[in-house]
Amino acid sequence: MSVTSLKSMDEIRLGQLFAWPSRLTLEAWRAAWRSACTGVACEGIRGGFWNSIAIVLPSTLIAIALGALNGYALAFWRARGASLLFGLLMLGAFIPVQVLMFPLVRLLGPLHLVGSLAGIVLVHVIFSMPIMTLIFRNHFAALPRELFLAARLDGGGFLRIFLQLMLPLAVPMLVVAAIMQATGVWNDYILGLVFAGREHLPMTVQLNNLVNTTTGAKLYNVDMAATLLTSLVPLAIYLLSGRWFVRGIAAGAMKG
Amino acid sequence: MAAVSIRDLRVHLGGQPVIDGLDLEVASGEFLVLLGPSGCGKSTLLHALAGLIDVAGGSVAFDGVDQTWASPRARNIGMVFQSYALYPTMTVAGNLSFGLRARGTARAEIAARVQRAASLLQLEPLLARKPAQLSGGQRQRVAIGRALVRDAGVYLLDEPLSNLDANLRAALRRELKLLHQRLGATMIYVTHDQIEALTLATRIAVLHQGRVQQLGTPGDVYARPANRFVAGFMGAPPMNFLEGRLAVSGGTPRFVAAGFELELRDYEFRAAAPVDGEPVVLGVRPEQLRIGAPGSWTSQVTLIEPMGNHQVVWFDCAGSGWSALSDSDAGPRVGARIALAVSSSPVSLFRADNGTRR
Ligand SMILES: Nc1ncnc2c1ncn2[C@@H]1O[C@H](COP(=O)(O)OP(=O)(O)OP(=O)(O)O)[C@@H](O)[C@H]1O
Ligand SMILES: [Mg+2]
Numbered sequence: 001m002s003v004t005s006l007k008s009m010d011e012i013r014l015g016q017l018f019a020w021p022s023r024l025t026l027e028a029w030r031a032a033w034r035s036a037c038t039g040v041a042c043e044g045i046r047g048g049f050w051n052s053i054a055i056v057l058p059s060t061l062i063a064i065a066l067g068a069l070n071g072y073a074l075a076f077w078r079a080r081g082a083s084l085l086f087g088l089l090m091l092g093a094f095i096p097v098q099v100l101m102f103p104l105v106r107l108l109g110p111l112h113l114v115g116s117l118a119g120i121v122l123v124h125v126i127f128s129m130p131i132m133t134l135i136f137r138n139h140f141a142a143l144p145r146e147l148f149l150a151a152r153l154d155g156g157g158f159l160r161i162f163l164q165l166m167l168p169l170a171v172p173m174l175v176v177a178a179i180m181q182a183t184g185v186w187n188d189y190i191l192g193l194v195f196a197g198r199e200h201l202p203m204t205v206q207l208n209n210l211v212n213t214t215t216g217a218k219l220y221n222v223d224m225a226a227t228l229l230t231s232l233v234p235l236a237i238y239l240l241s242g243r244w245f246v247r248g249i250a251a252g253a254m255k256g
Numbered sequence: 257m258a259a260v261s262i263r264d265l266r267v268h269l270g271g272q273p274v275i276d277g278l279d280l281e282v283a284s285g286e287f288l289v290l291l292g293p294s295g296c297g298k299s300t301l302l303h304a305l306a307g308l309i310d311v312a313g314g315s316v317a318f319d320g321v322d323q324t325w326a327s328p329r330a331r332n333i334g335m336v337f338q339s340y341a342l343y344p345t346m347t348v349a350g351n352l353s354f355g356l357r358a359r360g361t362a363r364a365e366i367a368a369r370v371q372r373a374a375s376l377l378q379l380e381p382l383l384a385r386k387p388a389q390l391s392g393g394q395r396q397r398v399a400i401g402r403a404l405v406r407d408a409g410v411y412l413l414d415e416p417l418s419n420l421d422a423n424l425r426a427a428l429r430r431e432l433k434l435l436h437q438r439l440g441a442t443m444i445y446v447t448h449d450q451i452e453a454l455t456l457a458t459r460i461a462v463l464h465q466g467r468v469q470q471l472g473t474p475g476d477v478y479a480r481p482a483n484r485f486v487a488g489f490m491g492a493p494p495m496n497f498l499e500g501r502l503a504v505s506g507g508t509p510r511f512v513a514a515g516f517e518l519e520l521r522d523y524e525f526r527a528a529a530p531v532d533g534e535p536v537v538l539g540v541r542p543e544q545l546r547i548g549a550p551g552s553w554t555s556q557v558t559l560i561e562p563m564g565n566h567q568v569v570w571f572d573c574a575g576s577g578w579s580a581l582s583d584s585d586a587g588p589r590v591g592a593r594i595a596l597a598v599s600s601s602p603v604s605l606f607r608a609d610n611g612t613r614r
Contacts, residue, residue: 146341149308154355154402155329164354168345254339 005029005224012220028221032229036222038209045226048206052186052233054117055202059124060181063132064174066125071136072162076148086137092130100127101194108195115197123195124185132177139173140166144254179241183234203230257442258318258409259284260305265314267297267304274300276466277314282444284319287436289453290446292463293489298446299338301463302412305444306333318409329359331410334403338414338446340395342387348398349374349383352405359406373405376435393424400432404439413445417452429455450490454478462486480604484611487539487604493561493568495539496578499608504532511538511605516553516574518598523605526613536614539604542568545580547588549597557592569594 004012005028007021034044074086104123105114113119143166151161167174192202207230211223260282267275274297282288290298303309305316307328315324323331343351349370356366374380377397387395396416403411416432417425433456436443447453453460454474462469462477462485470482481487487495500513509530511518518538547569558577559570567587570579571594580596588594605614 144339144341146337146339147343149303149306149328150335150337150341150402151343151354151358152308153306153328153333153335155358156354157358160358165343165345254341 002224002228005032005221005228007221009219009221028219028225029229031219031222032210032226036210036219036226038206045203045206045210045229048201048203049229051196051200052202052204055120055124055192055196055200056182056185056233058121059128059185060178062121063125063128063181064177067129067132067177068136068167068170068174069162070129070133071138072140072166073158074133074137075140075143076145076161076166077158086133089130089133093134097127097191101190105194114195115199117196117200120192120196120200120202123191124188127191128181128184132181135177136170136173139170143169175241179237182237186233257284257440259320260410260442260444261317261320262305263315263317265301265304265316266312267300267309268312269300269309273312274466275304275311278463278467280461280468280471282442284442285440287433287443287445287456287458289457289460290444290463291450291453291460291489292448294448296463297466298448298463299414302335302414302444302446305331305410306335306412307331332406332408333410333412334406334408335412336396336399336403336414336416338418340387340399342395342398342402344387347384347386348379348390348401351387351398352379352383352401355402355406369405373401376404377401393420393428396420396428404435409442411441411443413443415446415448417447418449432456450492462489464489479602480613481539482613484537484539484606487606491541493542493579495541495604496545496573496576498538498540498574498576498578500536500538500574502530502532502534502536502605504530511536513538513574518552518603520603520605523602525605530614535608537606537608537611539606540578540598542579542581544599544601544603545578546597546599547580547582547594549595552597554593554595557588557590557594560587560590571596 003018003021006024006026008023008025008027011021011023032044033046035042036044038045038048074082104126108114108119108122113122147165148161151165156165186202187204188202189204189208192200192205196202196205207226210226260280262278262280265275265278266273278301280288290301292298300309304311307323307326307330311324315322317323318331343354346354352370352373353366356369361369370383371380374383377400379394379397379401382390382394382398387398390398400413400416403413413432417428420428429452436456445452445456457474459471460474460477461471464485470477470486472480472482477486478490481490481495484497488497498513498516500511500516503510503512509520509523509525511520553573555571555573555578557569557571561568561570562584565584566581567584568579569582569588570577572578573596582588606612607614
């Protein structure tokens with residue numbers, strides 16, 4: 001793929017799939033970014049790139065913030081109905097997205113949330129809530145309970161204990177959750193297609209449109225370049241996040 | 257400094273009663289030691305006093321004010337947790353000041369209090385470190401400091417000295433005793449180490465099966481155990497027991513077993529007067545036995561345990577394994593026959609049926 005994206009169209013037509021390009025060219029990359037046709041418009045997939053960024057950032061931040069807060073509340077504060085809520089969330093984590101899509105469209109439609117940035121972000125947050133809550137609940141439940149009790153005894157309230165004690169202890173989990181959520185949202189196709197609306201189509205949808213556009217000759221090099229561009233962000237997230245993994249975060253809290 | 261009053265307290269964990277109708281009165285300024293075997297509910301009791309677990313019945317009051325359903329924050333308690341539970345992402349200074357910050361104490365006041373607690377516990381050079389960068393003893397002092405930094409009415413200490421090496425343990429034990437003398441605070445201290453209990457306590461409460469088995473001064477609990485459990489739990493090597501009967505004839509009651517007899521001249525019987533033929537269990541501490549004295553009976557040595565400054569001599573007494581203490585150098589050898597006598601200090605007698613003191 002990488003090789004193909006660096007070839008010119010003339011060279012690709014020779015059919016030597018695994019041969020190195022005789023002349024390296026970034027022409028296809030430029031075209032994919034700026035001028036390839038994604039349906040009627042021919043502006044490349046850069047619009048989709050920024051749309052995706054605009055969707056991923058709030059979806060990720062809101063989802064992990066809410067997930068961490070939910071998980072913390074479920075793990076430490078025995079509210080009435082907490083176990084019931086947890087059971088429902090577990091169930092929610094196993095229901096396929098497609099099953100819930102139609103009811104969700106019916107629900108959000110009257111609220112004018114379908115086809116808007118807020119709508120797509122809300123949908124992503126909703127669908128990620130079960131798994132986010134689950135991983136944070138399990139993370140907090142694995143911490144020594146006396147840590148929480150000590151903070152309670154010291155007079156800490158719900159939010160103070162969360163922000164000053166538990167969130168710093170959840171940094172490795174926050175990183176994992178952010179990676180999961182950011183790549184998940186970035187790679188999403190169907191939710192973006194249904195809920196984002198014309199103005200906010202994410203990169204993946206535009207990529208699909210680009211590759212499947214039938215007018216004119218098939219520009220394989222541009223397709224490849226666009227595909228690579230689209231997958232560049234998840235790749236970058238994986239590579240950059242490695243150094244944030246902190247081991248033994250709770251070391252020193254306990255005896256011995 | 258608050259007095260603590262616990263009435264008929266019940267706590268259930270996982271459907272099982274862990275504390276089962278416990279009564280305890282702790283005077284203001286007292287150093288009460290809760291002593292009991294592992295799993296008897298000592299930590300559970302402290303957590304219940306601090307309001308960290310719900311009780312199933314009974315009441316807890318500080319200075320006469322009912323606190324049974326008060327929030328942990330409102331009870332004004334300083335606690336050292338069994339596991340220390342230091343906040344791992346905060347520095348030592350952050351650990352000490354968390355409770356003060358949570359209560360909205362003024363910044364200058366916080367600094368002054370942290371400074372005072374740190375100097376009291378010699379933590380000043382460590383204030384900027386995280387708990388992971390501390391030794392076990394240093395962590396323990398931070399845990400104590402976190403409890404002491406506030407002016408709490410009651411301090412609860414849950415086995416703060418376990419897991420430390422013997423020297424550090426003894427040193428910190430003395431430090432704690434000095435600290436209590438200086439602060440005059442009410443302290444409830446959990447341990448299953450009886451040396452700690454005997455050296456620190458103004459009173460000891462021995463806990464077993466969710467109840468207080470005996471409450472008294474260290475000397476009282478040691479010399480006059482209220483039942484066989486307390487008798488066997490306190491003291492190392494443990495108290496020697498022998499089953500037999502009371503014989504009452506000619507005014508002086510005697511304890512009689514097969515091949516063994518002991519006059520109970522000064523014994524203070526509790527409740528009813530002794531009845532002839534009543535089945536009882538005799539309890540004699542190893543240090544109440546004298547070896548080589550013009551003996552009332554003889555026995556053969558089965559085992560010697562050297563302890564450095566003394567040694568424990570094990571022998572057979574009418575079918576039960578008994579021990580006595582002797583000097584290291586002048587002691588008997590294994591297999592030797594020794595003459596034994598019970599010295600004058602009072603022995604213990606327990607009812608054969610339920611084990612309470614006779
Ligand atoms: N969450 C729980 N659910 C069920 N049972 C529990 C729970 N926590 C503790 N227990 C039981 O309650 C009893 C008392 O526990 P506790 O921790 O108070 O003992 P302890 O006296 O402090 O023991 P140790 O000296 O080992 O610290 C134990 O038998 C324990 O198994
Ligand atoms: Mg305990």
